[in-house]
Amino acid sequence: MSTPATTRFQGKSRAGARALPLALAMMLALAPLAPQGASAQTFGPAIRVNDKVITQYEIDQRTRLLTVLGAPGDVRKMARDALIDEKLELGAADSFGFALKDDQIQAAMEQYVSRTQLSLNDFLARLSQAGIDKESFRDFVRAGATWQELVRARFQSKVDVTEQEVDAALAAQANQGSVSVAISEIFIPTGSDPQGAARLAEQISQIHSIPAFADAARKVSAGQSAAEGGKVDWMPISNLPPVLQTQIMALKPGEVTPPLQVQGALALFQLRALRENAAPKKTYSAIDFARYYIPGGHSPEAMARAAQIAQSIDTCDDLYGINKGQPEKLLDRVSLAPDKIPTDEAVALAKLDDNEISTAVTRDNGQTLELLMLCGRTPAGVPADIDRTKVMNQLKDRQLSSYADGYLAELRADARIVQ
CATH class of the missing domain: 1.10.4030.10 (Porin chaperone SurA, peptide-binding domain)
Structure with a gap:
């Protein structure tokens, strides 16, 4: 253990x-x-x-x-x-x-x-x-x-988080202009005791209860909203500073951002509710995909090998296992802007969902089959070099938290509690 x-x-x-x-x-x-x-x-x-x-x-x-x-x-x-x-x-x-x-x-x-x-x-x-x-x-x-x-x-x-769910989380961040949020805020003056303020801010950042956050705001916040429990009216999330937009979009209702340094204080924000205003057209800043090269072009042998690979993998990461012990040049994974992808690959990728495979493309005058696998699409507005693994781990933690909550609820329901 x-x-x-x-x-x-x-x-x-x-x-x-x-x-x-x-x-x-x-x-x-x-x-x-x-x-x-x-x-x-x-x-x-x-x-x-x-x-x-x-x-x-x-x-x-x-x-x-x-x-x-x-x-x-x-x-x-x-x-x-x-x-x-x-x-x-x-x-x-x-x-x-x-x-x-x-x-x-x-x-x-x-x-x-x-x-x-x-x-x-x-x-x-x-x-x-x-x-x-x-x-x-x-x-x-x-x-x-x-x-x-x-x-x-x-x-x-x-716990199972798909590339589609990662895309959805990134899309939520990218489409921030179409989202309005209801948040609450707490401002803790740093003053002459910045360490004490930091400790208090860390404590409050762990609150997941809207009433508890409101109570804390009334007690410790120096903001004008303190008397109202820190509540802020609905607003487009695009009105918020960019650094805060990303943090808010990563929260579930009731969760609180990490402390944010502002002039003379530490600020914390809790998401109370979120709503979508419109559904903008989806555009992408980058396409993440893998190429695996198989000798033989569209020959029966090469196509059989491609089918065998397709049956044995679920995600792009599995291709590293397929290529283990083989020349590294057989596998190429890239993330490119849509206008930087060769036309034939772009057409093939456009027909795929995440983790689907195409064998439409060949190289070397038809002598090499290019097995294409779509790993994910990065929505426009999200940096192309964003750490998708970090986003996926955050989503996995949320799933695990949900299992923990459900399990504890079952234990409570079956318990004999005598006070």
Whole structure:
């Protein structure tokens, strides 16, 4: 099992509680709470989740942690809900015999703490000053890392993003003039404490709840929209700065952009809703395609070889496996502007959808068959050198997040929860 990594695929269900501790460094900028001794705690059961128990002490510890972080809203309810989810997740992991080793948990804790630029020991000392014990933090990290690994193990094989979906995501960015958005905003002054502002901004950027973002805006935003929960009226997305247009188009409703540096502040924007105004004509700035050369032109042998290849591959990347051990010159993958593609290839490619193959073109006076495979089209307005792999990975993370949310919803529906 690989070392667990902190990712964003945890899903909307955890946004209120698990996402906030991604900015645990926030406590460095806050006055520590007085330590709370064990004598003030009760270790009796407060909630039963199937065969697992949540104690009042666990609730107190998590509430204390969220309070130190300055979490908006009802932090005690947030703590209870998060702990219930974690018990369900750990129960699911137990049912599959799925558990992390001590060194994996240690690595996950260190990864969390790396955001604070402190050593783990120093960070735990700060927690102790706030009345939060090491085991509470360890349990929190263990639950999150275990859930992430379990979701990967169960659903990674089901995640499937096609080149067409990548094209659609890019097209959404390219056709920004036809899209209007409803967003909310938060402006955090950097002032004399830029590090504290950065920690708070990182915390808020993990929110996935529209009410939670609005609550945070009312509490911390220096913008004129703060009293309205940061809400901004509908507008064409083309009115926004280009750097923000791309970030907004990559969001789902409820998600928040990374912090953006503006004059004297850090800005965060949440997408509340999106609507299309019109469907513009599609144009493309680049065509990504592969050429695989087969000796024999349109001979039966060459065509049979092309058919064999076509049956054994699904995407352009599979052609690298076909060419393994063969001369590199047999495979050529390029991304060209439409007017730079030879006419015969352009005509053949125009008839294809993504990952489809044409054998219409030959080279060397008909002696070499050119197997053409369309990898994807880049819509006009999107840079031709855009990282399609990055876009695809973002879409895969969203799918995995959706599986995680659905799985947790099933666990909740089947659970016996007694408070």
